Amino acid sequence: MALGPRVLKTGIAVAMALYISKFLGFQTPVIAAVAAIFAMQPSIYRSWRYFLDQLQTNTLGAAIALLVGMAFANDPLIIGLTCIIVIMICLKMKMEETIGLTLVTVIAVLEASGQWDFALSRFLHTLVGIGSAFVINILFFPPKPNVQFLKQIDAVFNRMSLLLRTAISDEMKESSFRSEYQALETEMLSLHDKFKLFEEEIKKIKRAKYRRSRQIVVYKQMLNTLQKGLEVLETIDNHYFQSTRTPEINAAFDRHLELLEKAHELVLLKLDDKMKPELESIEQMEIENEKFLQTVMQEIHFDDGSRRLSIVAAACYEYGYQIARLDRLAGHADIEEKVTS
Incomplete structure (x- = not known):
């Protein structure tokens, strides 16, 4: 199996996301690393589109998760129902590719159980990962x-x-x-x-x-x-x-x-x-x-x-x-x- 540019860029994006998370003092940088893996795309246009789509669905997902966390207990059934709602919204918006990473954000925010500062931190983790992948995809071996x-x-x-x-x-x-x-x-x-x-x-x-x-x-x-x-x-x-x-x-x-x-x-x-x-x-x-x-x-x-x-x-x-x-x-x-x- 060939070691292609996309494989290398994914590794660099993960490292960049982890370094930025460490610099910002994030407690769980693994979320940023996961976001960087999901966000690496085969073309510059798809990277840009993915970045914008994820920004929309993650913001919406984090807001829904925050409201649910404030209204209900941190119960597995509530988390599952919230995920179903978010998936349906993503499908309605025709942003199927964003579902996986958006659910990671939703689950991470629900862990906060209504603590908006903790939820905001988890949301920023995701944005750091997406942004790292986007920047690396443009600067290093841009797709042709x-x-x-x-x-x-x-x-x-x-x-x-x-x-x-x-x-x-x-x-x-x-x-x-x-x-x-x-x-x-x-x-x-x-x-x-x-x-x-x-x-x-x-x-x-x-x-x-x-x-x-x-x-x-x-x-x-x-x-x-x-x-x-x-x-x-x-x-x-x-x-x-x-x-x-x-x-x-x-x-x-x-x-x-x-x-x-x-x-x-x-x-x-x-x-x-x-x-x-x-x-x-x-x-x-x-x-x-x-x-x-x-x-x-x-x-x-x-x-x-x-x-x-x-x-x-x-x-x-x-x-x-x-x-x-x-x-x-x-x-x-x-x-x-x-x-x-």
Whole structure:
């Protein structure tokens, strides 16, 4: 398991929260440390949003807990009912992510049984932890979702390309193919999350100028093209080997998938400004993609077991279409930041 920046920043934020708590003379600094752990987020925007959300829900939760503590005895049943009320309020406010830390504050304040100064101290513990995480996340190794996204694009493409190039020829062991396929699905989910982080930062923190808007469009199409490639794999698994096919059909599909992967790789290299201008065109792939679909549809007899091949051919055609669309966007895109490390 890699020791990433977020792991290091969490440790630094916890240490910072404990030092500040000690400096301020807090009796139970562990609450600040717990708050720092909860508050560490994968992007600057989410850190800021989390800070504001926690400020609201913790203030409200502490106020409710203080009133309940003044009105009722420090009874486990009362504490449980108060937690239920606070959870419902957080859900109503659509701040589900703040529930865990808010409940820590509520329980800590209820321990005071109506002593407002003790309750205020517990509330300040929480704010120290949240603030420490927010500051550390900005100052140390600030998250760069776009750089992480581009790096992972390459990793996902390489794995997907290997699987597509060997899917028809059946060259990989079944166990290895399944293992790689599951890893690919997991990486695709992670890639979707990283795109969301990048999109949030552009739209919420930075002004979405034309250049930035173009980045979002291109990155979204990069993700969509990979998703179509994954769908081809799924379609092959669900329909191809269950259909009636000839050696010529097998060879045609194998060649076409090789052509699509080469074109996809070419476009990604073009986006990364690594290709010579005279080698950047994928027009031939678009022509071959049209011919391939027509040829397969002509070979299929819909009254026998080959009809399922049409589903696979359509998925391949759609994948090729999305590659061509990404290529057109790449020809006009101004990708501001490249992966340099």
